[in-house]
Amino acid sequence: xxxxxxxxxxxxxxxxxxxxxxxxxxxxxxxxxxxxxxxxxxxxxxxxxxxxxxxxxxxxxxxxxxxxxxxxxxxxxxxxxxxxxxxxxxxxxxxxxxxxxxxxxxxxxxxxxxxxxxxxxxxxxxxxxxxxxxxxxxxxxxxxxxxxxxxxxxxxxxxxxxxxxxxxxxxxxxxxxxxxxxxxxxxxxxxxxxxxxxxxxxxxxxxxxxxxxxxxxxxxxxxxxxxxxxxxxxxxxxxxxxxxxxxxxxxxxxxxxx
Amino acid sequence: xxxxxxxxxxxxxxxxxxxxxxxxxxxxxxxxxxxxxxxxxxxxxxxxxxxxxxxxxxxxxxxxxxxxxxxxxxxxxxxxxxxxxxxxxxxxxxxxxxxxxxxxxxxxxxxxxxxxxxxxxxxxxxxxxxxxxxxxxxxxxxxxxxxxxxxxxxxxxxxxxxxxxxxxxxxxxxxxxxxxxxxxxxxxxxxxxxxxxxxxxxxxxxxxxxxxxxxxxxxxxxxxxxxxxxxxxxxxxxxxxxxxxxxxxxxxxxxxxxxxxxxxxxxxxxxxxxxxxxxxxxxxxxxxxxx
Numbered sequence: 001x002x003x004x005x006x007x008x009x010x011x012x013x014x015x016x017x018x019x020x021x022x023x024x025x026x027x028x029x030x031x032x033x034x035x036x037x038x039x040x041x042x043x044x045x046x047x048x049x050x051x052x053x054x055x056x057x058x059x060x061x062x063x064x065x066x067x068x069x070x071x072x073x074x075x076x077x078x079x080x081x082x083x084x085x086x087x088x089x090x091x092x093x094x095x096x097x098x099x100x101x102x103x104x105x106x107x108x109x110x111x112x113x114x115x116x117x118x119x120x121x122x123x124x125x126x127x128x129x130x131x132x133x134x135x136x137x138x139x140x141x142x143x144x145x146x147x148x149x150x151x152x153x154x155x156x157x158x159x160x161x162x163x164x165x166x167x168x169x170x171x172x173x174x175x176x177x178x179x180x181x182x183x184x185x186x187x188x189x190x191x192x193x194x195x196x197x198x199x200x201x202x203x204x205x206x207x208x209x210x211x212x213x214x215x216x217x218x219x220x221x222x223x224x225x226x227x228x229x230x231x232x233x234x235x236x237x238x239x240x241x242x243x244x245x246x247x248x249x250x251x252x253x254x255x256x257x258x
Numbered sequence: 259x260x261x262x263x264x265x266x267x268x269x270x271x272x273x274x275x276x277x278x279x280x281x282x283x284x285x286x287x288x289x290x291x292x293x294x295x296x297x298x299x300x301x302x303x304x305x306x307x308x309x310x311x312x313x314x315x316x317x318x319x320x321x322x323x324x325x326x327x328x329x330x331x332x333x334x335x336x337x338x339x340x341x342x343x344x345x346x347x348x349x350x351x352x353x354x355x356x357x358x359x360x361x362x363x364x365x366x367x368x369x370x371x372x373x374x375x376x377x378x379x380x381x382x383x384x385x386x387x388x389x390x391x392x393x394x395x396x397x398x399x400x401x402x403x404x405x406x407x408x409x410x411x412x413x414x415x416x417x418x419x420x421x422x423x424x425x426x427x428x429x430x431x432x433x434x435x436x437x438x439x440x441x442x443x444x445x446x447x448x449x450x451x452x453x454x455x456x457x458x459x460x461x462x463x464x465x466x467x468x469x470x471x472x473x474x475x476x477x478x479x480x481x482x483x484x485x486x487x488x489x490x491x492x493x494x495x496x497x498x499x500x501x502x503x504x505x506x507x508x509x510x511x512x513x514x515x516x517x518x519x520x521x522x523x524x525x526x527x528x529x530x531x532x533x534x535x536x537x538x539x540x541x542x543x544x545x546x547x548x549x
Contacts, residue, residue, distance in 0.1 A: 050439070076441040088436035090429055101429050105441040107422045114421040115413070121420070168440065 002064075003028045003172055003204050004049070009058035011041075011048060011228075018044045019055070020228040026172070031198050031205045033215045035239070036225035037249055042208040043085060044228075046176055049206075050082055051075055062172070077105050079171035083161045085180060085208075091150045095141055095160050096132065098149060102167035103128040135163045139193065155186045162193070166201075173197065175207035179214045187214060194218045212240065224248070262394045264510040270400035270469060272506020273407035274300075277462035278483030279490065279498035280414070281455045287431040287493055288451035289343075291354035295362035296459060297480015303331050303456075303463025304472040305369050308380050320383050328460045335456025339449040347445070362477065370474040377471035380464070399469040410461055411499050418495070427451055485529040491539020500540065504528065 002025040011019040019041045026032040034042045047053050049060060051072040060067050062078055070078065081102075090098050106128070107114075109121045136142055139159050149157060158181065165173055178194070179187045191214055197203050198218070209215050215222060216236035224231040224239050226248035232239045239245055281296040293299075309315050311323035318326070338361070346353050387398040418424040430437040430447045437444050466472065486505045490497025505525040512524035532539060 052438075071443065072438045073441050073443040076439060082439050084435065084439075088433050088439065090432040090436060092432055093428075101425065101440050104422050104425060109422075111421055111423060115416050117416075117420050164440065 001028050002026065003030075003062065004206065005059075005061040005064075006045070006049075007059045007061070009045075009048060009055045009060060011044060011053055011055050017228050019048065021058070022225070022228070022230055023058075024223050024230070024233060026204060026206050028204055029198065029202060030220045031194065031207070031218050033219040033222045033236070034206070034208045034225060035210070035212075035215060035222055035245075036231070039227070040225040040248075041228040042225060043176060045225075046082070046174055046208060049075075049080065049174060076168055076170070079169075080174065081165035081168045081170035081172070082174040083158075083165055083176055083178065085176040087154075087157050087161055089149045089157060089161055089164070092148065094146050094148055095144045095152075095163075096136075096146060098160055098164050099132040099135060099167045100128060102164040103131060105168060131169065132167050135166045138166070138196070139163050154181050155183065158182060158186075166197070166203075170203060172204045172206065175205060175209070177208055177210065179209060179211040187211060190214065191217050212236075216240070260393060264514060265507065266394060266396055266400055268507040268510045269503060270397075270403040270506070271509065272486075272503035273403050273499075274462050274466045274502070275479070275483045275486045275505050276499035276502025277407060277410070277458055277465070278480055279487035279502045280411075280495060281458045281462070282484060282487040283490075283493060283495055283498045284451055284455045284458065286487075288427055289354075289448050290431075291343075291351055292358070292484075293452075293455065294355060294358040294480070294484075295365060295477075296455065297483060298362040298365040298477035299331065299335070299456060299459035300463040300466065300480065301472065301474060301477035302334075302365050302369060303327055303460035304380070304467035304476065305373055305378075305463075305474075306330055306460075307464045308378055308467055308472065309373060312378070312381050320381070324464055327464060328457055331456035331460035331463075332453040333456075335459070336449050336453035338456075339452035343452065344445060344449070362480075366474045366477060373474075375474055377473040379471050380467035382468045397469065399465075403465045403469060406461065406465060407499070410458070411496070414495060423447075423450070427454075482525050485525050488529050489532045489540060491541040494539065494541035497539055497541030 005025040007023050009019055009022050010017065022045065034045060036042055044053065048055055051067065051070060062080065067075065067078065090101065107124065109118070109124060114121050136145060139162065141159065141163060144152060144156055149160065152160070158178070162178070178190050182190060194205060195218055198205060219236050221234065222236050222239040223233045224242065224245045231244045231248055232242040278296055278300050281299065282292060285291065285293040285296070307323050307327040310318045310326060311320050343354065343357065346357060382399065384398040384402070389396040389398055389401050418428060426437070426442045426447050427450070429440065430442055430444045434444050466476070482505055483502065486501035487498050488501070489504055490501030505528070508524045508528060509521070512521035516524070
């Protein structure tokens, strides 16, 4: 069954067509990767799903309902969590606090009972904490639990952001370049985690990634984009050997024209 | 000379400065802009409560007028952000600074045009009553100011520590993009922060009006409160209150010990000293425990 569907989505900035009539769907439990050279429109598609941009044409559906009527802050409550290419964390808070903020969409008590810290609020906080601790164990973040983000190395921040997304207990995870800036070992860890997220947690993953090793190890299907247009869709192998994809990356099409 | 009297009146004044400074810090933390009209907000809150409750105007019961003033100021703060300040979203900070200075002028002269420029006193039920502790005679108003300030500070502490809304405000102040991504309606939260700044302004205005005369230029003491916020480390809520108390305490002692003219400089001299020796303020934002 298809969890996320994009249908003829087009986005323009002035005269520039950033996303040109793109359609694809991501099935439940699938790991789906968007690849393509810089400026292909990959992150723009993420920002469309995240509702930072409004498409000029087309529809985006999640669990068969259009999300175009939702505001950006309502997207996580639908079950879509996201990480950013340039890491957006609460820098002056600890790792634990960052993950706990991810739980707030599940907070159910009223303002007054929260302020007097009533027994039901305390119970709820314990449950949030339990979920967060599971995420910390899963991503092996124990040594950093009470450290401030501002003092953490890049690779760890990247994992904390993944942790915050997981703490929201999403149905779908959008990963914007999960391996960028990571060392070889850290990328290897990321591959294992994405596999576990898919297999153990049953979370659907949509990602943008340049590291073809990571893409071909974890993705079920890949969509290649260039200049906002779809080039090819299929298994990682099929897409990697597709002549138009190779042309887009290496620019041979221009050479042929000449 | 009995210093305890100076201390008590200094603490009471300091509480009002601290509350105005709290308003500065709230808006600054949430929107990274300084609301230079916070002092005038306080003046407006004071004038509204006087208008509601004084015998020569509406004459509503004091106990009804107080919550009403707080609600009016909260609504005003909310819509000021929604309709005016939000339009500068994404503009340089200086634009918001100029805007809030202008709002301050409008409030000052608007209030003068409506209610006149004469200083007026708030008629409270406890006017003229005193509390005596040994040799210290404490005006009822001064005691109330200190108690209400402590209660409000405590309520805000609990609000930011435990409530979802309070945490959302802190999250939105640290990273707007990330805040969206954990489900926080950032723009709406910013309007609510302005509403909260309105509430704090109303409370400080009511307290100030209960212990001294109010006229439209009273809001200019916001400058002293600004110094208090800087001393406390612009961004720390407890720092704002403590900065206010420091200035409140320094004033009467400076007036007592120094010739007139020099004593008014004391709060700013302290601010300069703090900026030289602890540029981030006494309670810098990057501390282990923060509210």
